[in-house]
Amino acid sequence: MIEIKDLHKSYKMGSNSLHVLKGINFKVEDGELVAIMGSSGSGKSTLLNILGMLDGADSGEYTLDGVPIKNLSETKAAQYRNKFLGFIFQSFNLINYKSALENVALPLYYQKVPRKERQEKAMQYLEKVGLKPWAHHLPSELSGGQKQRVAIARAMAAEPKVLLADEPTGALDSKTSYEVMDLIQQINDEGNTILVVTHEEDIAHMCKRIVHLKDGVIVEDKKIEQVRAGQYV
Amino acid sequence: MFDRDVWQEIFNTIKTNKLRTFLTGFSVGWAIFILVMLLASVNGMQNGFLGQFNDDATNTIFIRPGTTSKAYGGFEAGRRIQLKNEDLEYVKKSFADDIEYLSSRYYANVTARYKSETGSYNVQATHPDHQAIEKTLIMSGRYFNEADLINKAKVVVIGRKVAEDLFKKEDPLGKFVELNNLSFRVIGVFTDDGDDNAERGIYAPVTTYQRIYGNTNNINVIALTYNPTYDLAKALEFSGKLEDVMKRRHKIDPEDQAGLYVWNYAEAFDDISSFTAVLRGIGIGVGFLILVAGIVGIGNIMVFTIKERTKEIGVRKALGARPRQIINLVLLESIFITALSGFIGLLFAWMILAAVGPMFQTPAFSNPSVNASTVITATIILIVAGVLAGLIPAMKAANVKPIVALSDK
Numbered sequence: 092m093i094e095i096k097d098l099h100k101s102y103k104m105g106s107n108s109l110h111v112l113k114g115i116n117f118k119v120e121d122g123e124l125v126a127i128m129g130s131s132g133s134g135k136s137t138l139l140n141i142l143g144m145l146d147g148a149d150s151g152e153y154t155l156d157g158v159p160i161k162n163l164s165e166t167k168a169a170q171y172r173n174k175f176l177g178f179i180f181q182s183f184n185l186i187n188y189k190s191a192l193e194n195v196a197l198p199l200y201y202q203k204v205p206r207k208e209r210q211e212k213a214m215q216y217l218e219k220v221g222l223k224p225w226a227h228h229l230p231s232e233l234s235g236g237q238k239q240r241v242a243i244a245r246a247m248a249a250e251p252k253v254l255l256a257d258e259p260t261g262a263l264d265s266k267t268s269y270e271v272m273d274l275i276q277q278i279n280d281e282g283n284t285i286l287v288v289t290h291e292e293d294i295a296h297m298c299k300r301i302v303h304l305k306d307g308v309i310v311e312d313k314k315i316e317q318v319r320a321g322q323y324v
Numbered sequence: 325m326f327d328r329d330v331w332q333e334i335f336n337t338i339k340t341n342k343l344r345t346f347l348t349g350f351s352v353g354w355a356i357f358i359l360v361m362l363l364a365s366v367n368g369m370q371n372g373f374l375g376q377f378n379d380d381a382t383n384t385i386f387i388r389p390g391t392t393s394k395a396y397g398g399f400e401a402g403r404r405i406q407l408k409n410e411d412l413e414y415v416k417k418s419f420a421d422d423i424e425y426l427s428s429r430y431y432a433n434v435t436a437r438y439k440s441e442t443g444s445y446n447v448q449a450t451h452p453d454h455q456a457i458e459k460t461l462i463m464s465g466r467y468f469n470e471a472d473l474i475n476k477a478k479v480v481v482i483g484r485k486v487a488e489d490l491f492k493k494e495d496p497l498g499k500f501v502e503l504n505n506l507s508f509r510v511i512g513v514f515t516d517d518g519d520d521n522a523e524r525g526i527y528a529p530v531t532t533y534q535r536i537y538g539n540t541n542n543i544n545v546i547a548l549t550y551n552p553t554y555d556l557a558k559a560l561e562f563s564g565k566l567e568d569v570m571k572r573r574h575k576i577d578p579e580d581q582a583g584l585y586v587w588n589y590a591e592a593f594d595d596i597s598s599f600t601a602v603l604r605g606i607g608i609g610v611g612f613l614i615l616v617a618g619i620v621g622i623g624n625i626m627v628f629t630i631k632e633r634t635k636e637i638g639v640r641k642a643l644g645a646r647p648r649q650i651i652n653l654v655l656l657e658s659i660f661i662t663a664l665s666g667f668i669g670l671l672f673a674w675m676i677l678a679a680v681g682p683m684f685q686t687p688a689f690s691n692p693s694v695n696a697s698t699v700i701t702a703t704i705i706l707i708v709a710g711v712l713a714g715l716i717p718a719m720k721a722a723n724v725k726p727i728v729a730l731s732d733k
Contacts, residue, residue, distance in 0.1 A: 173644020
């Protein structure tokens with residue numbers, strides 16, 4: 092599904108150049124649930140941004156579902172993001188004046204799905220994350236866990252090939268974190284490919300594979316025995 | 325472009341920034357208000373000027389004789405030119421197709437008396453066509469006709485003021501008034517939109533007066549209206565030709581400006597039109613400069629809004645919003661604020677003009693008003709202004725990098 096070869100990325104910081112990713116080689120198969128771990132500054136968020144086409148690489152190859160991702164125009168990148176990727180952010184990034192339902196429907200709006208169909212589909216995904224009764228609430232009326240579940244529903248609504256989660260539990264307490272991870276596991280069980288960036292060990296162990304990043308290179312890449320989050324909920 | 329989501333968004337930004345939106349919107353509304361008021365004032369001036377003429381037909385030409393200032397054709401300078409009945413006949417024959425109405429004028433000052441009331445008035449002795457040329461409105465009775473002219477009938481049509489002065493409460497129709505001790509029957513009373521002065525005049529058949537004054541065939545002025553379908557160019561060409569022909573007939577140097585005057589209303593109209601066109605241009609210029617300040621204000625609020633919503637725009641981009649969709653959103657919001665506040669300004673200006681406009685009825689300024697073309701111009705200006713105001717912020721929004729917008733660490 093995802094294939095990365097010799098990926099480099101550096102940032103200019105004044106006169107200095109900060110080499111963040113120093114040759115990443117990495118492959119993700121269909122249906123995997125991968126945790127990308129590392130301390131802050133290890134380059135894990137940068138990697139995720141490049142995977143998410145939010146940022147471009149300096150050199151290297153990136154292929155997503157057989158499509159080479161290189162030199163995209165803004166418009167093309169937007170199209171690919173919409174078609175291929177679903178994002179889950181640490182701070183949820185819901186649009187605060189839109190109801191839960193409208194937030195979930197937003198990617199479908201950019202896919203030009205007709206309004207009625209959009210609403211129906213969004214409602215299905217809200218039901219899936221257990222928030223149907225809250226469909227018409229604004230984000231400010233939801234708890235942190237609920238917000239993240241709305242964000243997950245939004246990421247899923249466009250039926251992307253890959254879900255990218257950047258510290259999805261970073262702003263949540265442990266009980267809510269496990270609830271969210273339980274949901275992510277369920278979605279993975281249905282065959283969706285998911286990448287989770289985290290620096291929490293217990294969250295990482297709820298995935299099926301852990302990739303360890305340190306100073307811009309992969310130092311460890313292992314398959315693990317998945318810990319089911321459901322048992323803690 | 326016109327779907328619900330876009331509008332929801334626009335209303336939300338406006339709602340969360342009520343005061344700011346109001347203040348910037350006010351500047352645009354104010355600018356449009358001033359622009360419309362200026363244009364309405366120019367209209368008022370134009371109405372005032374044109375009002376000076378509107379009691380006469382606007383396609384009128386007057387031919388007045390003068391005194392030559394140049395020697396020509398064997399005559400010395402300083403020769404007085406006298407128009408005669410034959411000149412009228414000549415004009416009539418020469419320009420039969422160009423002329424609509426034609427009349428001579430013969431002036432006389434008279435002392436009028438009815439019973440014990442007397443007064444001094446001007447008599448204009450004319451042809452029946454003169455009624456149409458001067459747009460004389462008959463209040464009661466009738467104007468004199470061809471039969472009166474042929475019979476040299478001693479009949480007069482008197483102005484409303486004359487009737488009031490001499491006849492007081494009596495109905496003057498059919499009564500006899502003495503003009504310089506000669507008795508004339510009043511057959512009509514006229515009124516004039518132009519001014520009260522015209523209503524102190526008396527009309528009589530030209531033949532009657534020419535006989536009274538020693539069987540003369542002199543006339544003072546030839547008045548005529550040309551074919552009303554003529555445009556300005558054709559009208560000017562006609563009056564030029566008329567002048568040439570009349571000067572040749574009276575052996576006046578074609579270059580002599582004093583020998584004969586051919587006065588064409590079309591020319592005066594043309595002058596007024598170009599004068600008010602310049603004023604209107606200045607009005608639009610000043611209004612537009614004020615509007616620029618409003619545009620900058622709107623642009624300013626939009627830049628702020630974009631800055632505040634950087635994160636939201638980042639999210640939208642991450643979810644697949646194309647740059648064009650972001651630009652459209654910002655532009656539409658800008659146009660909406662600009663157009664709405666502009667129309668409020670327009671509405672205010674229109675209401676004020678509707679309320680106080682009719683009160684202005686002075687000769688130089690009358691009934692300032694906005695017409696459809698002003699409204700259309702203002703609308704186009706507003707939409708263009710909205711686009712201009714939103715353009716830079718929209719580009720800025722489209723260039724928001726989702727990665728920068730979303731980094732919250």
